[in-house]
Amino acid sequence: MTALQGRHSWRLQLNEFPLPALLPRRIDVVRVGSGLGMAALDIMRDHSCRVGFVLCCTVHQQLLVPVESGTADQWGAPHSSCDAGWTLQCLTSEPPSVCQGRFWAYPPEARPGSLTAARDLHHWLSMGRTVLRAPGWLPQEPRAAVACHV
Secondary structure, eight states: OOTTOSSSOOEEESSSOSOOTTOOSSEEEEEEEHHHHHHHHHHHHHTTOOOOOEEEETTTTEEEEEEETTOTTTOOOTTEEEEESSOOOSOOSSSOOOOSSEEEEEOTTOOTTOOOOHHHHHHHHHTHHHHHHSTTOSOSSOGGGGOOOO
16 A cells, blocks of 8 residues: 555655755644545545645555644544644654655645644544445545554
């Protein structure tokens, strides 16, 4: 499975560094599996919700999504976590993991420094199970691209 299997096109920065230009100094970071995360981001883009830069890890099949500061205090979407601040490690276990094969992706329409709308991301991750079971929205192949791993 690739980290960006979805219905929409993405622009890629094929390295983790440098960080995307003009990201705010204060952010929180949502961690979610690639399958469920891409499904939610696809739906957000279908509904013209704000989607910004996403750090993709091909090793852990995770997306790290920068969102507005203060989001971590209210987070509760299933199959995901949100940490306060610039915590860009894939796993929350000790010691923090160092991953090879991470890269930034962003929609072509994203402006420099744009963040994903936390409230919309929370909503679509929370609706994920219902939406993932709905016929007709799934990517054509592979079907496993929408599997969620906790």
